[in-house]
Amino acid sequence: xxxxxAKRIGVxxxxxxxxxxxxxxLVNLKPNLVKLAKEQTGSRITEQQVEVWLDQNGFNRxxxxxxxxxxxxxVRRDFGHSSRFNAQVAEVLWxxxxxxxxxxxxxxxxxxxxxxxxxxxxxxxxxxxxxRILSAVAIATTSTPExxxxxxxxxxxxSQMVGLQWFSGSATSAADSxxxxxxxxxxxxxxxxxxxxxxxxxxxxxxxxxxTQQYIRTARLKGVGFxxxxxxxxLRNALIAPFTVIMLQFPWLLTxxxxxxxxxxxxxxxxxxIVAAANNDINLLLACSIVAVVIVLVTQLIxxxxxxxxxxxxxxxx
Amino acid sequence: MPxxxxxxxxxxxxxxxxFLPVWIAMVVIIGTSALFGYRxxxxxxxxxxxxxxxGFALVLFWLLTAILAPDIALFDPYTQLRALxxxxxxxxxxxxGLPYLFGGDAxxxxxxxxVVYGSRTVMAIAPLATLFAYMVGITLxxxxxxxxxxxxxxxxxxxxxxxxxxxxxLFYLLVTPEIRETAIPGTMAAVLFFFPVLxxxxxxxxxxxERPEVLWYYLGPTLAIGGFAYLGLTGLWDPSGWxxxxxxxxxxxxxxxxxxxxxVFRIVRGLTLDIKTRDYVAAAQTRGERPWYIMLxxxxxxxRGPLIVDFCLRIGYTTILxxxxxxxxxxxxxxxxxxxxxxxxxxxxLRIYIHPALPPALALMSLVLGLNxxxxxxxxxxxxx
Numbered sequence: 051x052x053x054x055x056a057k058r059i060g061v062x063x064x065x066x067x068x069x070x071x072x073x074x075x076l077v078n079l080k081p082n083l084v085k086l087a088k089e090q091t092g093s094r095i096t097e098q099q100v101e102v103w104l105d106q107n108g109f110n111r112x113x114x115x116x117x118x119x120x121x122x123x124x125v126r127r128d129f130g131h132s133s134r135f136n137a138q139v140a141e142v143l144w145x146x147x148x149x150x151x152x153x154x155x156x157x158x159x160x161x162x163x164x165x166x167x168x169x170x171x172x173x174x175x176x177x178x179x180x181x182r183i184l185s186a187v188a189i190a191t192t193s194t195p196e197x198x199x200x201x202x203x204x205x206x207x208x209s210q211m212v213g214l215q216w217f218s219g220s221a222t223s224a225a226d227s228x229x230x231x232x233x234x235x236x237x238x239x240x241x242x243x244x245x246x247x248x249x250x251x252x253x254x255x256x257x258x259x260x261x262t263q264q265y266i267r268t269a270r271l272k273g274v275g276f277x278x279x280x281x282x283x284x285l286r287n288a289l290i291a292p293f294t295v296i297m298l299q300f301p302w303l304l305t306x307x308x309x310x311x312x313x314x315x316x317x318x319x320x321x322x323x324i325v326a327a328a329n330n331d332i333n334l335l336l337a338c339s340i341v342a343v344v345i346v347l348v349t350q351l352i353x354x355x356x357x358x359x360x361x362x363x364x365x366x367x368x
Numbered sequence: 369m370p371x372x373x374x375x376x377x378x379x380x381x382x383x384x385x386x387f388l389p390v391w392i393a394m395v396v397i398i399g400t401s402a403l404f405g406y407r408x409x410x411x412x413x414x415x416x417x418x419x420x421x422x423g424f425a426l427v428l429f430w431l432l433t434a435i436l437a438p439d440i441a442l443f444d445p446y447t448q449l450r451a452l453x454x455x456x457x458x459x460x461x462x463x464x465g466l467p468y469l470f471g472g473d474a475x476x477x478x479x480x481x482x483v484v485y486g487s488r489t490v491m492a493i494a495p496l497a498t499l500f501a502y503m504v505g506i507t508l509x510x511x512x513x514x515x516x517x518x519x520x521x522x523x524x525x526x527x528x529x530x531x532x533x534x535x536x537x538l539f540y541l542l543v544t545p546e547i548r549e550t551a552i553p554g555t556m557a558a559v560l561f562f563f564p565v566l567x568x569x570x571x572x573x574x575x576x577x578e579r580p581e582v583l584w585y586y587l588g589p590t591l592a593i594g595g596f597a598y599l600g601l602t603g604l605w606d607p608s609g610w611x612x613x614x615x616x617x618x619x620x621x622x623x624x625x626x627x628x629x630x631x632v633f634r635i636v637r638g639l640t641l642d643i644k645t646r647d648y649v650a651a652a653q654t655r656g657e658r659p660w661y662i663m664l665x666x667x668x669x670x671x672r673g674p675l676i677v678d679f680c681l682r683i684g685y686t687t688i689l690x691x692x693x694x695x696x697x698x699x700x701x702x703x704x705x706x707x708x709x710x711x712x713x714x715x716x717x718l719r720i721y722i723h724p725a726l727p728p729a730l731a732l733m734s735l736v737l738g739l740n741x742x743x744x745x746x747x748x749x750x751x752x753x
Contacts, residue, residue, distance in 0.1 A: 061525070068529055073541065081546035186419075189744060193737035195688045197695045197711055198729040204715075205722045212722070219719050305536045309695060313715060320536075324696070327540040342534040350532070 051358070058354060062347045066340075070124075073339045074117050077332050083109050086330050090133065124340060130333035134325060139337045142322065147341065149225050150307055150318035153237060156229075157303065161242035162249070162296060169253020169292065174280050176258040185254065191247030196309040200240040204313075207236060221316035237314045241306040245299050249292055256291040260284045290360045297353030301346045371451070374458035374467050383469050383480070386440050390432040397428060410676070413749045420745030426738025430731070433484055434491035441481035442466045445705040448476045454721050473710075473724040474717060482705035483727045489706035490735065493617070494686040497624040501686075502679060504563040504625065505632025507570070510663040512633070513640025524637070527630035535627055535689070536696075542623045543698045548615050556622045557602040560629075565594035574660040617700055624689055628682060635678055639671040646670075673750035680743035684736040691732050707732045 087103040088095060095103075104110045123130060129139035172184035194202075206212055208219035217235045224233040260266065261284055269279050308320035315321075319338070326334035374382065384391075401408065402415045414420035433440060443466070452459055452472035457479075460467045470479035512520040547553060568590050576583035601613065613621065643649065644667060652662045693699055694708020702709070707728040714725025 076541040081549040
């Protein structure tokens with residue numbers, strides 16, 4: 051187990067290193083730097099002035115030197131200066147990340163129990179009408195990306211034309227004055243809906259498989275009630291596979307977060323990423339991408355370890 | 369002069385009437401297919417289940433709409449009529465006497481016509497990009513799974529590298545106006561477009577290697593067409609001008625292929641690992657067949673079930689990815705009627721005017737739903753075999 055863990059973490063660091071190198075080189079492409087120079091000094095400057103500016107700010111030094119410098123800073127959690135916010139990147143980044151963490155937390159609270167419930171109810175009686183209806187619901191939700199469900203939900207619950215206006219179509223106030231049902235319901239639902247169907251389908255498949263096992267038949271034959279079979283015997287074994295899937299959903303949720311934060315104007319991490327990319331804020335964009343990459347890699351690792359830990363039949367030999 | 373409006377029923381009736389060519393074609397295609405049923409193999413058995421018919425009908429609807437768009441749309445998708453800006457559904461244009469069935473958007477363009485024309489972008493890019501991603505994924509996934517070893521380790525590492533990239537970040541880095549000034553899109557095109565040619569060549573070469581007369585019969589046209597398409601698509605040499613894609617379209621296409629290919633690679637690799645332990649593979653090895661023959665003519669055909677299902681699903685994901693690009697304003701062009709861009713335009717005034725954003729959103733959802741239902745029906749069919 052320890053060797054397995056060490057190997058996994060080693061590969062993880064290698065991946066992270068490669069990814070930062072790729073992002074660093076893409077962000078620091080010549081046209082991007084020229085654009086940055088023009089933004090910082092006023093757009094009507096000559097090519098020579100651009101070169102002078104790049105020289106002065108150290109952008110013309112060898113690529114690897116600059117990458118090493120940036121990496122050295124990043125390891126010490128010093129991500130440099132953000133040109134868009136005119137502040138240290140760390141000061142801008144961490145509060146926004148915290149806001150997104152809150153959003154993610156509520157998404158998980160809504161999505162995971164909902165998805166598991168749908169999956170278990172559908173999978174415990176495979177082929178029944180209940181299964182067919184719930185499976186159709188699950189397929190429908192996986193076909194509804196955030197920008198579709200966000201628009202539809204806003205139209206239904208927040209537009210003047212339909213007139214329900216139960217919830218707010220903007221979550222800006224959630225970031226400033228605290229989360230309420232009114233300003234947070236739509237963003238959370240929007241992300242939860244798209245992810246829900248996929249987890250539900252995995253749970254259903256896992257549950258349906260468990261229900262055909264010998265020990266379930268044994269339990270039935272000895273006269274255990276259906277409810278008890280599902281709760282006591284089937285559920286525990288059926289929930290191992292969805293655990294991995296839930297952890298692996300994080301990278302997907304990241305895209306969802308970016309869409310939803312744009313759509314509902316919630317100024318969290320996703321919003322920051324878009325602002326950084328749109329304003330060519332190199333240091334901020336690099337910091338955002340390394341955070342995103344680390345989140346993805348850590349969740350992958352947790353899902354791997356959790357899978358082994360939860361399922362004693364799997365023994366890892368390194 | 370006050371605008372004249374259609375009543376809600378008239379809107380529904382005229383919308384249905386505009387799609388008349390699509391309805392006729394759908395009835396003909398589904399009718400004949402259902403009639404011949406089982407004689408059409410897997411395709412015919414889609415019609416066994418309600419879900420399969422529904423999925424197939426939705427996909428067919430949008431496919432036919434894309435093909436017949438000029439006959440369905442009432443207006444040009446780019447024409448702006450000032451008088452009809454933000455007007456609700458059913459507003460009639462005083463000059464032509466034709467209605468804006470779904471109303472006008474913020475620039476006074478016909479929402480209905482834009483949705484109809486928008487299907488063309490999706491239907492052209494999504495299946496083609498998925499197909500390219502499949503050829504890349506298969507060409508790399510088969511040897512990775514079959515040979516294993518350092519090749520597998522290296523390719524799997526690269527695939528995981530791309531998969532660990534947050535999709536949205538990759539889009540922002542790869543689909544920008546600045547990147548077009550660099551050599552990156554050209555290099556990516558040169559690498560990614562090489563795989564389809566390589567794939568088809570390998571397919572024929574591994575089979576007819578010892579029969580040159582048959583081999584050249586297949587390989588000649590492949591290399592001629594493939595080479596021509598390769599040179600055209602990568603922008604190296606395109607005398608006719610047919611194949612050169614608009615720079616942004618090319619970028620989008622490449623980004624989508626690049627993101628999708630590693631997933632396909634993982635699926636193909638997994639299937640290969642499973643299938644290569646079968647007896648017929650051992651038999652082929654004993655006969656002394658070459659590795660590429662075994663991979664392409666023994667393993668690949670036997671992996672087709674899961675691959676066809678996944679192909680269907682994957683087109684749906686690609687459609688969603690294209691929509692995401694449009695939503696962030698990275699679409700084909702700001703003017704373009706593709707659904708993602710239209711949703712992005714419409715959402716800005718969503719709380720006051722709902723009609724510009726809702727139709728493209730529902731259109732995109734119905735297409736992806738159709739593809740997912742179709743995949744589900746296909747999965748049931750292949751599992752029954």
